Amino acid sequence: MATLKLPSTVPSPSEDCEQLRKAFAGWGTNEELIIKILAHRNGAQRKKIQETYSETYGEDLLKDLDSELSSDFQRAVLLWTLEPVERDAYLVNEATKKLTASNWVIMEVACTRSSHQLLCVRQAYHAKYKKSMEEDIAYHASGNSRKLLVPLVSAFRYEGDEVNMTLAKSEAKTLHQKICDKSYNDDELIRILTTRSKPQLNATFNHYNDLFGNTITKDLKADPEDEYLKLLRSTIKCLTVPEKYYEKVVRLAINKLGTDERALTRVVITRAEVDLQRIAEEYQRRNSVPLDRAIGVDTSGDYEKMLLALMGHGDAC
Amino acid sequence: MATLKLPSTVPSPSEDCEQLRKAFAGWGTNEELIIKILAHRNGAQRKKIQETYSETYGEDLLKDLDSELSSDFQRAVLLWTLEPVERDAYLVNEATKKLTASNWVIMEVACTRSSHQLLCVRQAYHAKYKKSMEEDIAYHASGNSRKLLVPLVSAFRYEGDEVNMTLAKSEAKTLHQKICDKSYNDDELIRILTTRSKPQLNATFNHYNDLFGNTITKDLKADPEDEYLKLLRSTIKCLTVPEKYYEKVVRLAINKLGTDERALTRVVITRAEVDLQRIAEEYQRRNSVPLDRAIGVDTSGDYEKMLLALMGHGDAC
Known part of the structure; x- marks a missing residue:
């Protein structure tokens, strides 16, 4: 991959x-x-x-x-x-600074890395910045996004495959109730998203779909422009179908008037050793254009060559 | 120690x-x-x-x-x-069960262990209970105590000695303002207590005392019987003067009508390899009786012998 x-x-x-x-x-x-x-x-x-x-x-x-x-x-x-964990620590630190602030980057690192990797990122953060990651995030974020991001980065999710179906069903109902009430920042909703294992959440979201006829992300689209709701939907995507989340980040980065190089770079660099192949497949399926061709059209020079090399083009020496 | x-x-x-x-x-x-x-x-x-x-x-x-x-x-x-980290995982798990529920035990483990030890406890919890520690705590606790306990156990506090004095002063003011407003469950107050390093918090509480003439724990005594305020005060004590916190736990356990053996056992067992010497000194200073003598009066048989052996009495073989 x-x-x-x-x-x-x-x-x-x-x-x-x-x-x-x-x-x-x-x-x-x-x-x-x-x-x-x-x-x-x-x-x-x-x-x-x-x-x-x-x-x-x-x-x-x-x-x-x-x-x-x-x-x-x-x-x-x-x-x-940079080593992957140091790179993540760097990206998160950058995301807590005023001029380069980004809740997306923080959420991405928290939700798409393994529990062990996330711990190593937190250790690398100590070593490099003489502070804790959650300390900087909690200080710089605020409101609903802080309420979501701090437990997301602090989580050490269980990584086994065991799933409790009774719990999945009851928590699907809890989530649905909160969403019906438009209590998107409810403590219970945030507790479920930030503490349950990824397989458990997957089961919960499946029950949600079965019981209520809509995917949870669809139901969270009440106000498509609300930044917190966007972050919530992306969190769910990152936890369950990260390749789809990343496909969208790349798509938006490329389709922008003037490419968003920071986002494009981030996805290619952080996923080339992980699942960039799957992301490229998703991209082609969604856009009917191969990802490397789209990148070739939108970028140039050494930057283009670097990204394409990481996608498997060109000769190694 | x-x-x-x-x-x-x-x-x-x-x-x-x-x-x-x-x-x-x-x-x-x-x-x-x-x-x-x-x-x-x-x-x-x-x-x-x-x-x-x-x-x-x-x-x-x-x-x-x-x-x-x-x-x-x-x-x-x-x-x-039991190994210390497995023991802590066991104690926390027990503390999330209905009949043995205890916010104190959870807070104690979260605040008196080193950041690295706390991580190891969370890993041991995965291995033993096939769930994450914060997942069980968030599920079983509720209200204000949940709002405090979940970030406490999820924290990976920086452990270096660096202290930012400007920050300490400004956060001392923030804490004072929230306490004046009786906003004891305020997000900012909880953020500071659950993310800052212990030396940084120590500096903040010192500034608090200097600026406002009272210790923060004194100002948190508005309602001495409020369970959440008690937990908040104990959190602060555990983070800054754990031996004083433990002295009080032991004192209350012994002075109860009918000793509280669970609490007494917990303190002696979990601290014998750490700082029980310091706790015993605090005990003697506060009660004018040596701790081993007090334990001898209040317990008997093999249980007494076991506790006293861990306090350094008797022959090893």
Whole structure:
């Protein structure tokens, strides 16, 4: 389900570092070489490259990339090079800052990562920002979105397959009642969404559909423009059908007047090693255009090459 | 600060198992031998004994202890033998059951363990109960206490010493304002208590005292009998001066008409390897009686011997 393509024989970290060093040397930067290497190494390999680079040259690979590259391409390469949990910590921290605030990014990280990964992100956040993730989110968010986001990021959901059908049925009724009453920020509704395991929630939403004839997300569309309701619907999608959620993020990013590069980059970078293949399938089904072609039309230069490389295009070296 | 006393030479786990097996053999049980062994082994050693026992005899030490012992002594030995994180998971689970419900136990575990320990308790809870801890707490608690307890157990507080004094001052003012308004369940008040690091909270409460002339716990005594306010005050004590909180739990347990053995057992068992020495000092200072003497007056038999052994009395073997 990942799209990342590794070379048949992966060079040693020191060989990779030497090549990267060459790509940085002299006037101008060899962006293509950087893509050929970094966009074809997995998380563990990139980590090893970073360590070797620092041991060999006494310098920080991320800092060197930062000074050699620019704009969207720079952001994509930097985010990609970071370890996944550090990257998530970085994205969430950015999402709590005024100018780059985004409840979506916070919700995404909270709902699409495994319980264990989310814990590791929270640990990485401590190490990097000397604060807790929920502390920053609770401080910067407010109102209904805070009421939803703080328990979402603090959850450590059970990950087994066991499902309690009686509970699923009764909680489906609770959810329906709250939605009928338009109590979208009700404590019970938020408790269910933020604490139950993903398989349990799936069963609950299925019962909801069976009992009341509509999907829960449909019933949550009372006011399509309400930002909190949008966040609630997306939370449910992320918890149950993340590939559909991501398809929509990419679709909106591409269809915008002027592409939303931040969103596009985020999806490609964070999902290339996870489920970008499934997201691309969803995209093609929904838009009748292959995702790589759509990206090719909407982006250009090294940035385009980087994204397409992560989608499995081009040669690895 | 722990009171646990280990023998100068600790026997091997197989020797310990052999002795325990002897204590169980024939008519009657040798309770004293059980105490001499188990009450003088630390967490890692008890774990090894459990493993060796199961490997050697194909039986579960906890089950055998359960069938050999009875009443308060049984509960003390079983709780003690469990690994600390499993014990905490057990105590919290018990605290979410109707007949043994206790918001205090949940709050205690959430506020007096380190962030890392609390995570491990949540993992142990998954393994044992096939659910998440916050899921059970959110389901069983309600109202204001739920609003406080769920974020308390879900928190992963930063544990560094860095303190932001400007923030401490502004949040002290926020807390004071909410308390003046009697908004004890206010979102901001709960956000501060449930997300900030312990050193940061300590600074905030100090500013509170400096700025407004009263400690925050004093100002939270508006209605001394209100259960939620009591829980709020205890939360603050657990986060900043846990030994004082525990001293009071023990004092109330002992001074009750008929000792509260569950509370007494819980404090001695969960703190013997942590800070029972400090708690005993607090107890003596507050009551002018040494804690071990008070326990001796209020309890008897093997139960008394077990508690006193954990306080450092008696011979280890």
